[in-house]
Amino acid sequence: MTTAIVAPRQMLVGGGSLSRAGDLLRQLGLTRPLVVTDPWMVRSGTVDKLLTPLRAAGLAPEVFSDTVPDPTDTVVEAGAALLRDGRFDVLVGFGGGSPMDTAKAMAILAAAPEGARMREFKVPFAADRGALPIVCVPTTAGTGSEATRFTVITDAERDEKMLIAGLGALPLAAIVDYELTFTVPSRITADTGIDSLTHALEAFVSRRANPVSDMYAREAMRLIGPRLRDVWRRPDDAKAREDMMLGATLAGLAFSNASVALVHGMSRPIGAHFHVPHGLSNAMLLPAVTEFGLNSALPRYAEAARCMGVASGADADQVAGSRLLEELRALNRELEVPSPAAWGIEEARWNALVPTMAEQALASGSPANNPRVPDAGEIVDLYGRAFRG
Template sequence: MAQLTTASLVAPRKILVGGGTLQQLPKLLQEFGLSRPLVVTDPWIVSSGMIDRVLAPLAEAGIGARVFSETVADPTDTVVEAGLAMLRRGSFDCLVGFGGGSPMDTAKAIGILAAAGPGQHLRDFKVPAAADRAALPLVCIPTTGGTGSEATRFTVITDTRNDEKMLIAGLGALPTAALVDYELTFSVPPRITADTGIDSLTHALEAFVSRRANPLADLYATAAMRLISRNLRKAYGAPRDATARAGMMEGAMLAGLAFSNSSVALVHGMSRPLGAHFHVPHGLSNAMLLPAVTRFSLQAAQSRYAEAARIMGLSTGDDATAANALLAELESLNRELGVPSPRQFGIEEAEFRKLLPKMAEQALASGSPGNNPRQPDAGEIVRLYEEAFA
């Protein structure tokens, strides 16, 4: 008898998916015996009034909530510490991360740091350490169809002392529950729709071709690629297309489950330093790098890339033809969705080149490049950064 492949599966205890599910937040909290949430969000969600989408149903159910809204686009350790200070001043029994990847990642890190010992810093939990404890249950509510953070055991936080985006992984970062309501994305502008959409496609594709891919994660990755490939251009061009928005929201969540149970790879390893040093939004930095890294990796896992192309409906040809069709699609997607190169984004070339060795070192140290089908050395990572820059 052939030996069966073993795999583990981690996921939130409950996920509610669909339009209007945000209204079920009070009931969801009550199911878990929770009634004193600290809502972690960003300044725009507060100033725009969108925060009322969370606070109003809670108030109607007699649940009082306080709001921490100091999160920033690239979450930092200092912001997490400010959130922790607010948490400790209150009598909260749960955290609610409401927004894009930054508020959700910040909420995760607050819970992890709240469970840490005296004198510990978030950098003590960066990979390869395991962050398996959180002080409070966490409910995540995404407002963009992209990061998948509502379903993952990861958070990415910038260490301001070392100017490094730290990957922190473990069960402590896994939400207790998630509400995935596509109606929250109707007002997301095209640029963010594009960047977060390609981010979610990157999650699914990297999970599928990763050296740590497994049959359970593949189920999520394949479903995510189908949904995202069918709906990303529609969501970008017609923001209020409910079918497209629902498909992207579900695809992003499934992609999050995929890479949470396998891994991301070289694109993400290179993306974090690019974001940390030049403040490129995470989804956009992934999009900048995806074609170049795919071209570099193609021959090392041609059959897997070819299968991804077939799943996305790009080719019915042999492996070489299908894999090349995938690469062509990624390049076309970047052109059609207006993804800039690092140069076009406004990064100064001299500063970029000066930091290349450090970025390559940080990319390798994250561990993600080791999951890539073709494992690079520092020199190859530098050349890939140069290719993407041009």
């Protein structure tokens, strides 16, 4: 069987690698960058860490900073309109998952006829065309978007988070500089860290896993598992930050080539309807969903526990699987992950939307990759179990 593996053409990885941003673009023959970022990056001056090396290389970058935490199709449409006059030859996504996903979606939409809507590109459509190449620079250790062929965009009219997949969303290059994560707040550090762990775990147990994605996922779990608590407790721990950043990118490579599964399928509707940050909604669901699928892929979950360092090779698979569940619950407690109820979601509104969220989760396709494929009723039950934690 042939497996198609995708990855950026070039990746600069390591502390201080951002200083080579201008040289990287010039090496790729790109000279007219539009930097896609968020308002905080501009207000705080953080974006200057990217603009300075670009200008030092003789480039004249422009900035689009109208992105929002859950990227919407309306923001993407505004950004794509900027690209149609031909002023730019590359998009540089700088920030967390939202600016990177926005840049990807802008490239895809700008390649379509004017008037096209983002919803036309959601899976199962193959979004393989992009108007411009994309270079991604993550500032959090979490989404892995710098290495994936995916972007997630909210349909503002329908309150639906749309999964968009294809080569048009695959970055041409990425700069992975862990030094950008030192100032990330603790809540975001925890949420994006659990997000990256979820990427690696779901890729590893996915029905679409393959030997190459397994290689990425195993190493990602080895790096992330022991370091999540370290970056939470000691934000200035350089080695922990470095391992988490590399782990997040490897997890991105893993799920880009194996796909995510039920956690992500259920997480996206929570974000769309209740505006819970993506990593946090993953964390809310991860223990219950892992328990749901555990015995359908026990050897895989057991190996994941060993990679994370919470079980040994001497432990039977059932023991290792139980220790994995214990670890996921302990992480949520120690990293202060709230349940949806504790986060402030009203139970009546949650219950009213659960049937719609279950339909949207199934429609995304991700639950079909789960070791135990759920029906709508089982997803409704899992939402109920997750509500109070």
